Amino acid sequence: MSKVLYSTPTIPMYCHIEKAIVTASRFLAWTNLALVAVIIVQVVLRKVFSNGQIAFEELQWHLYATAVMFGTAYAQVSNLHVRVDLFYHKFSQRKQAIVDIVGLTFLAIPFVVVVILHSYDFAYESWRVNESSASPSGLPYRWLIKSVIPLSFSMLLLSMIARILRNIETLSKGADHGSK
Numbered sequence: 001m002s003k004v005l006y007s008t009p010t011i012p013m014y015c016h017i018e019k020a021i022v023t024a025s026r027f028l029a030w031t032n033l034a035l036v037a038v039i040i041v042q043v044v045l046r047k048v049f050s051n052g053q054i055a056f057e058e059l060q061w062h063l064y065a066t067a068v069m070f071g072t073a074y075a076q077v078s079n080l081h082v083r084v085d086l087f088y089h090k091f092s093q094r095k096q097a098i099v100d101i102v103g104l105t106f107l108a109i110p111f112v113v114v115v116i117l118h119s120y121d122f123a124y125e126s127w128r129v130n131e132s133s134a135s136p137s138g139l140p141y142r143w144l145i146k147s148v149i150p151l152s153f154s155m156l157l158l159s160m161i162a163r164i165l166r167n168i169e170t171l172s173k174g175a176d177h178g179s180k
Helices: 013-028 030-047 054-077 093-128 142-173
Strands: none
Touching: 013 030, 013 054, 013 142, 030 054, 054 142, 093 142
């Protein structure tokens, strides 16, 4: 009697990383709606009631920064980031994978790691002293927005690692596997 063993294919690690980043990015995309609402309120207060609020202006900056900073990881995972590719688009998927691996490993990732290391201290010091806005009517808890820097760059680092893993799979299994 022969037994047939069924195995479920294992999902590559980069798929889990990418799914987590896409899920977080979809949630954080709502900051754009909040940004629009805050801008509308600020404009109405300023133009109709001649009463602009510093706190709303700062909140606009914070929401915009959050959307942009976390959006970089989504752009990396979705392969939507800006490139200067005079030759890249003409390359085979294999050559594109090699260029991506080399570029990410030797250019992008070292930069991202430096930003994470330096911004962590920047955010920690802000938290330690409970930094708030320099403006008396500004927002408290400045450390919250400063924490976005190391968090978003950590997410970007994960997205770059996922891209490298995907490209390694493309190289090892052929063009149909892993490419996105």
